[in-house]
Amino acid sequence: MTLFTIDKVRKTFKNGEVEEEILKGINLSLKEGEITALVGASGSGKSTLLTIAAGLQSATDGQVLFEDQNLTTMNTEQIRKLRASKFGFVFQFSHLVPFLTVEEQLLLMLDIAESPLKKHEQQSEVHRLLQLVGMAHRKAAYPAVLSGGEKQRVAIARAIIHQPKVLFADEPTASLDSQRSQEIMQLLSELTTTLNITTLMVTHDEEMLAYADRMIKISDGAVLSNTLY
Structure with a gap:
């Protein structure tokens, strides 16, 4: 089932008196429970496309449709609530809060997402998810260690604790060595299947494509190829 549709999305920026077109009418759809990898050279527009899809910046033209909602017509508060409840984010660096323990990182996300769970239910869910990602034994640890x-x-774990429908991952393994990269991608693949999450991932590492269900190659702001594995 198609969960997410990007329809004729364009993005332009002003560079002095010159208007630069970063995205040139992108069309693509994301299906439930699939990992879609966006690949392309630096400056091709893949990260811009991901941030527009995630509602982190607006398109110049075109539409971004999620379920029955049009992000293009939403105001700032509506988009914020959608991101907090339905989207999860993983970036190249973890961006963990340095003064919070592992357990507290996840509890904070539940608070941001306005989780209806009671306190003891939240703690139970945090423990379950930390077990799922192999970090339950580190729940009291701080990021520095x-x-x-x-x-x-x-x-x-923090990105999916509130059970989002879509996970956006921007170079999630770029700061890791080869072995750790493989472990993280295996984890993302397992979670995507187990939790039926739709994942959109930007990567430059061709080895990571082995974990994707679909590869979309972006070149000069346009879709060069759309390959289903």
């Missing part, structure tokens, strides 16, 4: 791979595992 975690390895890079551990931080990304916590960041992934």
Whole structure:
């Protein structure tokens, strides 16, 4: 089932008197429970496309449709609530809050998402998810004592603790070595299937494409190829 549709999306920026077209009428759809990888050279527009899809910036033209909602016509508060409740985010760096423990990172996300769960239910859900990502034994640890791979595992758990429909991942393995990258992608693949999450991932690492269901290659702001594995 198609969950997400990007329809004729264009993005332009003013560079002095010159208007630069970063995205040139992009069309694509994301299906439930699939990992879609966006690939392309630096400056091709793939990260811009991801941030527009996620409602982090607006398109110049075109539409972004999620379920029965049009992000293009939403105001700032509506988009914020949608991101907090339905979207999850994982970036190149974990961006964990340094003064919060692993457990507290996830509880904070539940608070931001305005979770209806009671306090004891939230703690139970945090413990369940930390077990799922292999970090339950580190729940009382602070980010400073975690390895890079551990931080990304916590960041992934934080991104999905509120049960989002879509996970946006921008170079989630770029700061990790090869072994840790494989572990994180295996985890993302398992979680996408287990929790039926739709994942849109930007990556430059061709080895990570083995975990994708679909690869979309972007070149000069346009879709060059759309390959289903």
